[in-house]
Amino acid sequence: MGQHIPQMPASMAPAPTVTAQAGYQPVAATQSQSLPSEQLPAGWLPQVLQTTDLTVLCLFSVLLITNVPVIAAAGGASFVYWILGFLMFLVPSALVCAQLYRLFPGEAAVYLWANKALGSFWDTFLGFFCNWWPGALGLTVEAGAFATSLQALNGSILDTPWKEGAAEIAVLLLAQGLCLVPLRYLRRLFNAIFGAYMVMFTLVGVAGLIWVSNGHHFQGDISAQGWQIGPANYPVFAIVIVSLLGMAVPLNAGLEIVHRRHVNRYLLWGTIITIVGYLFATFGVLAIVPPQDLANPAFISELFSSALGSPGVVLGNLTYIIMVLYFICATAAFNLMFARLLVVGGVDRRLPFALQRRTAQGVPLNATMVQTGLNIVFVAILFFVAPAIAASDAPLSLATFLVTINAAAVVWNIAMIGLFLCGILLCLRYEHVLKGRWIVPPPVFYTAAGLGVVSALIAIYFTFFAGSPLPDVLNNTDWVFWVLLVVLASLAVGALYSFLVPEVEDLVFLLQRTQRVRTASLGESSSAFTKETYEQANVSHAYPASIPEGVSAPGGQHLPGQLFSGPISQPGEREYRNLPR
Numbered sequence: 001m002g003q004h005i006p007q008m009p010a011s012m013a014p015a016p017t018v019t020a021q022a023g024y025q026p027v028a029a030t031q032s033q034s035l036p037s038e039q040l041p042a043g044w045l046p047q048v049l050q051t052t053d054l055t056v057l058c059l060f061s062v063l064l065i066t067n068v069p070v071i072a073a074a075g076g077a078s079f080v081y082w083i084l085g086f087l088m089f090l091v092p093s094a095l096v097c098a099q100l101y102r103l104f105p106g107e108a109a110v111y112l113w114a115n116k117a118l119g120s121f122w123d124t125f126l127g128f129f130c131n132w133w134p135g136a137l138g139l140t141v142e143a144g145a146f147a148t149s150l151q152a153l154n155g156s157i158l159d160t161p162w163k164e165g166a167a168e169i170a171v172l173l174l175a176q177g178l179c180l181v182p183l184r185y186l187r188r189l190f191n192a193i194f195g196a197y198m199v200m201f202t203l204v205g206v207a208g209l210i211w212v213s214n215g216h217h218f219q220g221d222i223s224a225q226g227w228q229i230g231p232a233n234y235p236v237f238a239i240v241i242v243s244l245l246g247m248a249v250p251l252n253a254g255l256e257i258v259h260r261r262h263v264n265r266y267l268l269w270g271t272i273i274t275i276v277g278y279l280f281a282t283f284g285v286l287a288i289v290p291p292q293d294l295a296n297p298a299f300i301s302e303l304f305s306s307a308l309g310s311p312g313v314v315l316g317n318l319t320y321i322i323m324v325l326y327f328i329c330a331t332a333a334f335n336l337m338f339a340r341l342l343v344v345g346g347v348d349r350r351l352p353f354a355l356q357r358r359t360a361q362g363v364p365l366n367a368t369m370v371q372t373g374l375n376i377v378f379v380a381i382l383f384f385v386a387p388a389i390a391a392s393d394a395p396l397s398l399a400t401f402l403v404t405i406n407a408a409a410v411v412w413n414i415a416m417i418g419l420f421l422c423g424i425l426l427c428l429r430y431e432h433v434l435k436g437r438w439i440v441p442p443p444v445f446y447t448a449a450g451l452g453v454v455s456a457l458i459a460i461y462f463t464f465f466a467g468s469p470l471p472d473v474l475n476n477t478d479w480v481f482w483v484l485l486v487v488l489a490s491l492a493v494g495a496l497y498s499f500l501v502p503e504v505e506d507l508v509f510l511l512q513r514t515q516r517v518r519t520a521s522l523g524e525s526s527s528a529f530t531k532e533t534y535e536q537a538n539v540s541h542a543y544p545a546s547i548p549e550g551v552s553a554p555g556g557q558h559l560p561g562q563l564f565s566g567p568i569s570q571p572g573e574r575e576y577r578n579l580p581r
Contacts, residue, residue: 035115037347038106040255045107046362048184049257054250054266055273056187056194060333061138061246062090062274065201065281065323066145069294071243072285074236075221077229082282085240085455086275092452093247093416094267096423099439101263103426107255108344110248110419117422117429120503124350126418128341129494134412135249135338139175139331139375140382141405143168146327152298153320161397165383172372172379175331179368182361183256183336190329197326200319201277204300207307208284220286235466241459242409244274248419252340264439339367350501378404395473402470403479406463407486413456413463414491420452 049057071078097109106112114127147167151158158164178186212218220226250266257263285294288303296302301316308315343364346356355367386397424446427434431442438445468479 035112035348037108037344038104038112038115040107040347045253045256045358046182046184047256047258048187049250049253049262050259051262051265051269052191053187054257054262055269056190057250057253057333057337058247058266058270059194059273060190060330061249062244062270063201063277064145064243065204065300066148067239067243068204068278068281068285069289069299070239071236071278072220072282072289073291073294074233075226075286075291076223077227077233078236078282078286079279080227080229081233081236081240082275082278084237085244086271088451089241089455090244090247090271090274092420092448092455093244094271095439095445095448096420096452097248097251098264098267099434099445100423100426101251101254101260102437102439103430103433105254105257105260105263107253108341109251109254110415110422111341111344112254113422113426114418117425118418121498122418124498124501125494126415127422128345128350129497130411130415130418130491131248132338132341133490133494134245134408134415135334135341136371136374137378137405137408138334138338139172139371140168140378140401142327142331142334143171143175143375143379144401146171146324146331148297149320149323149327152301153317153324155298161383161387165379168379168383169376171328171331172375174328175335176368176372178329178332179335179339179372180359180363180365182363183253186332186336190333193322193325193329196322198273198277200300200322201281203315203319204284204303205280206284207303207312208287211284211287211307216287218287219290221291222286235462238459238462238466241413241455242463243278245409245412245416247271249334249337252337335368335371336364339364339371342367342370348502395470399470399473403474403482403486407483407490410460410463410483410487411490411494413460416456417453420449420456423449 071082074081100113101109104112104116108128110131111123111127115123118126147158147164150167158167178189181189247267247270251263254263284303285299288306289299293299293302298316298320300319301313304312304316304319306312342351342355343358344356345351346353346367355364355370357364357366359365382397382401386400389396427442427445440448464480464483468474468476470479474482
């Protein structure tokens with residue numbers, strides 16, 4: 001298994017040689033070391049995303065009202081854990097993403113950064129697979145939240161497993177239909193629905209203020225003992241970290257951002273809104289909802305009716321209608337954002353060619369359909385296959401869901417550890433380029449990235465050892481076994497896939513050989529690839545759809561395998577693996 005680390009000359013100037021879209025100033029890279037997807041030209045995907053759009057896409061991932069009652073069960077300590085999560089994970093995530101995007105902007109940015117920091121194999125394993133797999137399963141999570149909101153409106157609507165499964169499949173198909181709408185139009189719907197959702201989120205905190213101002217006592221435990229953190233509530237920190245995953249999700253569409261400054265703005269506003277939103281909503285829930293009612297899917301209706309009386313009942317029903325629409329849009333947003341990773345995988349020939357196909361409006365149709373199909377199969381297993389296997393064991397579907405989703409959260413935390421390490425490695429390597437371009441002073445940046453790694457490790461530990469959420473179905477030992485099994489199986493699949501795909505230099509060699517065959521058949525000679533000939537190759541399915549002018553071949557040389565600049569040995573001739581002879 002070869003792991004080849006792209007190496008930049010120490011004397012490299014910060015002026016760009018490859019610009020993915022107008023206004024971007026990435027660190028230069030020799031073209032023979034660049035991924036084909038890194039050199040996609042402006043307009044390959046429509047540049048339509050601005051600050052508001054990116055902020056909404058970010059908050060679809062990290063600001064969920066359904067997380068609040070789970071955290072609020074810790075009483076006053078929930079505020080302590082929220083603040084620790086913000087300082088140790090949310091803010092570091094935003095800082096690392098902002099800093100790395102200054103260095104290397106592009107589509108599927110986390111995958112690109114892993115390639116620049118760690119080279120082949122690890123870019124596909126950490127940058128692609130460990131980010132895509134949990135995100136793809138996130139469609140089922142959003143569809144499940146839709147079903148929960150519908151049950152809160154009317155508990156008898158989805159009273160059997162097959163009805164709930166049918167509802168979730170219907171949401172996945174409806175969200176797939178939304179994905180067919182060009183992003184330039186769909187973003188307006190996302191922004192409008194999210195605006196209504198934020199009004200609801202704010203009213204939860206306002207209801208708490210009304211409750212307290214009317215002389216009522218807090219229903220949650222805010223005594224001195226309730227503020228203490230200890231072994232009994234340590235697992236809450238892990239739940240907080242999982243709740244804050246997703247700051248980098250909009251950067252999957254990095255090539256579609258209108259201007260680089262929008263990235264810094266969305267990361268800033270996304271961080272601020274997440275902090276204020278979670279703290280304010282937690283206050284409202286702690287003030288009004290008794291601890292024994294926190295597991296009630298209709299806790300928002302209870303909260304509004306308690307604080308406002310009869311008008312609160314109407315407001316609660318309206319809130320759940322908004323949430324039903326919101327989770328349909330969130331499912332579509334997840335599908336679109338994580339489909340970008342599949343598209344880039346198709347461009348780089350690390351996935352089937354067809355996945356990079358786009359409609360005339362720039363919609364990644366095949367990639368979104370693959371993710372929709374994957375989640376329909378998962379939902380069918382949960383609500384049709386599992387009940388058929390164990391009809392008398394009703395919690396089996398829930399246990400399967402929780403094991404799979406918690407395992408996916410572990411994999412996503414592993415991806416975040418990779419992101420923080422990429423931030424440290426790349427910023428150490430390019431300190432000479434970053435003079436005057438730091439988001440925060442270097443010691444603050446490296447400390448934040450280190451805290452992010454520690455937070456993700458803590459979250460992984462407590463996912464395994466905090467205890468089974470369904471002790472009547474899975475005892476603690478069985479819980480650890482099954483979650484670990486799914487995690488290891490997922491990582492094994494990702495590692496095998498990452499080993500088998502072509503490396504960076506293999507990809508360029510493949511382009512060179514394809515071009516030699518074509519030019520020989522035409523009686524021409526050429527030592528460089530052009531956009532036109534690349535698109536001709538695309539027509540014949542020889543390679544994906546774009547490459548800029550002047551991408552030269554690596555000359556059959558092994559890329560030097562060092563993490564940092566410095567003297568290197570002379571690279572030697574090598575064979576190309578994973579390519580047909």
